[in-house]
Amino acid sequence: MQRQTYIMTCDLCRELLTDYIHGELDAARDAAIHGHIQSCVDCRNEWQAEVELTESIRSAMGEERELPMAVVVGVRHAMRGQAAPGMLEKLRAALRPAILGPAAAAVLLVIGIVRYDQAQHATSALSSSYFVRQHVAQTIGSPSNDRAWDAYLLTSANANTADVVSP
């Protein structure tokens, strides 16, 4: 594998110095700058100034401070206070329109299905009762249909036959 080499100029070197001191260059360019600042006094001074700048920044901002207890107490307090409203938060979140819309639709659908089912049962019960009564009313007094009447009396010997007049 052939290694790429760079012809390093002072302009290019100075442009890349920040990346060089932060170790962000690939090996070829890193080596090219390293070689250049060994031979070029001006660029070496520039490099030195960049290094000093980094040290100055570190000394100005590098001071380590202890975490104040007020932060720890504040976080604990906030997290403890969050426990009770947490449920409310959840409820509020559940009632958000994005969730409420589909939930309401689902509830309406279930109610609709239940009512439809009930209506189906009611209709069939009504119609069977109605048709049996009609049939009985039409066949009263007909000797050929006495067997049907007897069957009806046997199956509906409860209150709903009270209004039917016996032949």
Add this chain to the structure above:
Amino acid sequence: MAKFGRQTYNYAYRLTSNEADARDLAQDAFIRVFRAWQSFRPGTSFLAWIYRIVTNLHRDELRRRKGIFTQPLPEDNQPQETPHAVTVHDPITAMHEQQLSPAMDRALRGLTPEQRTVVILADVEDYSYQEIAQTVGCSIGTVRSRLHRARSQLRRLVQRERTPGVGGGAASI
């Protein structure tokens, strides 16, 4: 919090340059961390995730405060040094200023918040451009250009402060 509290607070302090804001920022960040810990992706750096939260909160706070002039109150209830007002030579003050690098401190305050964040992460926290890009939420090219501009500006500002009669500040960094 015991493990990352100090680092987080120090990062917040470096971003805000004052104790009260750093406390608030660190506290808000930890509350956010506790509430959103489920969104942390295992296998990635937890500290980098916290730094990202701190950076975002700081940016939001700066946007919120935009246009509002704030001057941090002195922590020790002592009169504060005003810029360009140090004319009398006092050995104790000089030593104190030498420790705090006021010229550099002022120069760092002159950076934009974005530049300052990148400088802190690159030069103090030793983050790579890639890590900075992930923390700040921008491209590596943007990190590179912000860092280059910030460092050029810092060099100019420090040079100006060093030159007698121009900046008027203490001649130490």
